[in-house]
Amino acid sequence: MENQQEGPVRRESGSKRRVRVRPVLIASVAGCAVLGGVLVLLPRERSAEPVPPSSGALAMEAISSGVPAALPGLTELIEERRQAVRTRPKDATSWAVLGAAYVERGRRLADPAYYPRAEKALRMSLSVRPGRNTRALEGLAALSNARRDFPAARRWSEAALKLEPRRWTTYPLLIDAYTGLGEYTAAKRTLDRLTGLRSGPAVLARAAAVYRDRGWREDAAASLADAAAGARAPAEQAAYLERAGQLAFERGDLDVALRHFREAVRLDPDQFAARAGQGRALAALGRTTEALNAYRAALAGQPCPQYALELGELYESLGMPEAARVRYGLLRERVRRAAAGGADEELVLGRFEADHGDPKAAVRRLRAEWKRQPATEVADALGWALYRAGEPEEALRFALTATDTERGGGVLDAASMYHRGMIERELNRHGAARRHLAKALRINPHFSPLHAPAARTATEALGEPPDEGVPEMNGEAG
Incomplete structure (x- = not known):
């Protein structure tokens, strides 16, 4: 570039040329390099460093890609989109993004006050663009899943897929809806369609959830490990590590679970589910002071x-x-x-009432929940509430449903095994009770600070199975 500027200088008189060229050469010798015998008169300008995207832009990318978003980015994105719809009230896309951001923030903070705002924004998007508005339909499906309204989530997801059958981000929402309704075969079928369309961390994480619900814990753990390794943002990686910690805790690998939870919090300090996971694992390890602090931190944020x-x-x-x-x-x-x-939140309230409140009220709540969305976790909670309410015969029917791998569920976690064993013990089915209580403690000896000790006490009270010996064969049979 500087060589091109020398042309006009050489066409001037010699004295002028010397005056103008000499300072350039002096500066060049002092500050530039000589490469291959060629004198570089001035350094080349460095290309400008790329400007990193804002946290709001990252949140927008996360929401569009169906992956977890960081809380600060959600705050920025919400403010951006609120400003956008104030200036452009007919902007259907901005309304839909605003609604989706409200859903995600409400979920991350366990603050349902965001959900009516989300619904208003998403329905506004639909009113502005009532036709092909898949983004708004997806947002309403996500909102319904967050509210645990799985029938509505299924309807919105299916409506979105009717418009765009190959839009992969809708399939995880439909999988969540099917899972909440206890339709595990449909969830697996939908996963197969998803994996035919898309690969990557978000799909691997969704596959892990389906595998876990079917009892394939090793496959679930492997998928989550791959998802975490491939995640592009800290908040996304932290979310997958938190789920990996849950899996490890369920199978009793407390040190592994704690390591996953701690790494998740390191990557994303707003990963409050991982803080609660730390509390769970630390309590199981007997580190109660640390456990209490972790739970308090989780509850403070979520x-x-x-x-x-x-x-x-x-x-x-x-x-x-x-x-x-x-x-x-x-x-x-x-x-x-x-x-x-x-x-x-009828499920968690029913669980609470069964053990710490009014078991009959728990039965009423959970019967209604079962009628509306019959997932295995509802069957387990209802069976336990019936047992606590003094109805062990009917309780066993729901406990069998909750632990029936043929239905397509098959989680078989320690809590459901404990519930089934205690119900069978009440019905004097001692062999089955002994077997299922032992299985609960084998899956995770520390599954609950209250119920794991109760499971050990009940197992000890049942004692060893009777030694009935080998039946003798009579002469005719010989």
């Missing part, structure tokens, strides 16, 4: 009713009933707030 129940039961196991009652009160308050936001 006051989820399930975390309140777990922390209350931990306090109860430590002989601190007053502290437990405070957390149970928080649980009831959060369930009321969820109902105000159109969300369904």
Whole structure:
């Protein structure tokens, strides 16, 4: 570039040429390099560093790709889209993105107050563009899943796929809806369609959830490991590690679970589910002070009713009933707030009532839940509530449903095995009770600070199976 500028200088008189060229040469010798015998008069300008995307842009990319978004990015994205719809009220895409961002923020913070705002934005998007508006339909499906309204989630997902059958981001929403409805075969079939369309971390994570629900824990763990390794953003990787921690805890690998939960929190300090997971694992390891602190941190950022129940039961196991009652009160308050936001927390409330409140009320709630969305976790909770309410015969029917691998579920976690074993013990089916209680403790000896000790006590009370010997063969049979 500088050589091109020398042409006019050489056409001037010699004295002028010397005056103008010499300073350039002096500066060049002092500050530039000589490469291959060629004097570089001036350094080349460096190309500008690419500007990193804003946190709002990253959140937008995450939402569009069906992966978890970071909370700061969601805050920025919401503000951007609110401004957009104020200036362009007919912008259907901005309304849909705003609604989806509200859903994700409400889910991450366990704050159902965001859900009515999300619904308003998504329905506004549909009113502005009532035709081919798949993005808004997906948002309504995600909202319904977050509210645990799985029949509605299925309807919205199916409507979106009718418009765009090859839009892969709709399939995970439909899988969640089928799972919540107990339609595990349909969930697996939908996963097969998804994997035929798309690969990558988000698909691997969804596959892991289906594998886990069918009892294929090793496959689920492998898929989550691959998803975490391939994740592009810290919040996404942290979400997959949190799920890997859940899997490890379910099978009793406490150190592995704790390692996954800690790494998730390191990557994303707002990963409150992982903080609750830390509390769960630390309590099982006997590190109760650390466990209490982890649960408190989780509840401070994401006051989820399930975390309140777990922390209350931990306090109860430590002989601190007053502290437990405070957390149970928080649980009831959060369930009321969820109902105000159109969300369904009947399952966790039914579990709470069965063990710490009114078992008959738990039965009423869970019967209605079972009628509406009959997943195996609802069958397990209803069976346990019936047992606690003094109806073990009917309880066993639901416990068998919850642990029936032929139905397409097959999670077979320690809690459901414990529930079945205790119901069978009440019905004097001692052999089956002994077998299922032992299986619960074999899957995870520390599955609950309250119920794992009860399972050990019941197993010891049942004793060893009777030694009946080998039946003798009579002469005719010989």
